[in-house]
Amino acid sequence: MSDWVSIALRFGVYLDLMLLFGVALFGLYSFKGPERVSDAVLPFRSIVAGTAVLGVLVSGASMVMMASAMSGELNLAQLRPHIEMMLVEMDVGRAWVVRIVVLVFAGLAMMLNQRAPGFSLLVAAIAGGIALGSLAWNGHGAMDEGSRRFWHFTTDILHLLAAGAWLGALVAFAWMARRDMLQAEESIKLLARTVTRFESVGALIVVAITVTGVVNYLFIVGPKFDVLLPSTYGKLLIIKVMLFAGMLMLAARNRFHLGPLLERSFREGKYRVAASALRRSVLVELSTAFFIVGLVAWLGTLSPEMGIASS
Structure with missing residues (x-):
């Protein structure tokens, strides 16, 4: 069961961050001027802010799942030191911290969408790209040197x-x-x-x-x-x-x-x-x-x- 939960969480994180980055990027190269304002053509605020929030939540659940798999602990209180160790000492944990930070920036960027739609999408696309790229540290490349x-x-x-x-x-x-x-x-x-x-x-x-x-x-x-x-x-x-x-x-x-x-x-x-x-x-x-x-x-x-x- 835990394997399928892990796969479901990975699917959620991949899909969420791909949508955040891809939709924001699409708005930059496909639209111009007022077309980039949310709901003029696409609901950028709902999609970008929604995927940013969901990305934080699913990434948090994924980190807990990963720490549980590595430590064998199931109790959240007992998992806390293992999570802290991963965040401070392991590359996958540091990549996770970067992901959470840039997701917050992506969500906040949508507050500027009405006044500066192009700038807000640019910030969201860059932040989304960094968040999506951080998933490489969860892949097979982490085993190389x-x-x-x-x-x-x-x-x-x-x-x-x-x-x-x-x-x-x-x-x-x-x-x-x-x-x-x-x-x-x-x-x-x-x-x-x-x-x-x-x-x-x-x-x-x-x-x-x-x-x-x-x-x-x-x-x-x-x-x-x-x-x-x-x-x-x-x-x-x-x-x-x-x-x-x-x-x-x-x-x-x-x-x-x-x-x-x-x-x-x-x-x-x-x-x-x-x-x-x-x-x-x-x-x-x-x-x-x-x-x-x-x-x-x-x-x-x-x-x-x-x-x-x-x-």
Whole structure:
């Protein structure tokens, strides 16, 4: 049971911080001026402040769970010295402290959204990126040493940031493509513009995820496949790669078919069908992304060697 609670907490932390960073970043590169004010297009204040608060709560629960697993203690009072030791003496604890601090900054930044929307989103995106990057200290890279540790952490952080940027964009598109939003011509025009603007950003994200994913695999497993395949870790990794390939196909369909179709349909005045098709595609892609984040949370609790040994 404790393993599944740990996986659920990891899933919650990953999903929460990816949304915080990705949505704030999306507001910076997709919108301009008054569009960045909360509720003008997206509810930035609810999403960013909400994920910041939730991130603190889930991170706190995750720290308690981690301390309990390491010490074997279940009583919260008895766990306190173990938690204090982790926060002061261990890298994962210090990364946790940094995460909590920047999450507070991200939440407070939304208080400035009405007066300085661009600045508030910039602070939230930077804080969210730092918080998301701190999760690398909970991953396999923490077991490395020296220069290998540095490069493993670097690729881990880049992988997390790219994944967060993609997930945040999908959530933003899903919100903008809601049925009630598709009734207004200006909303569909804005959706078409942001889809077009996302083309270059999306291509960069895909390259970053692919390259860092391959490098991370080599860091964790090495250039071998035959001994990995029978393990639980290997099976989950294969499912993750297949789902990612499916997301790439959906993204390509959005980029080369549905996006241009929406632009053409808008010029012809018959845009609701194309917008609905784009909405359905984005929702499928978003659902797949959620499932991948769940697999990432599960994979983070497994060791390839242990999985092989137990298979």
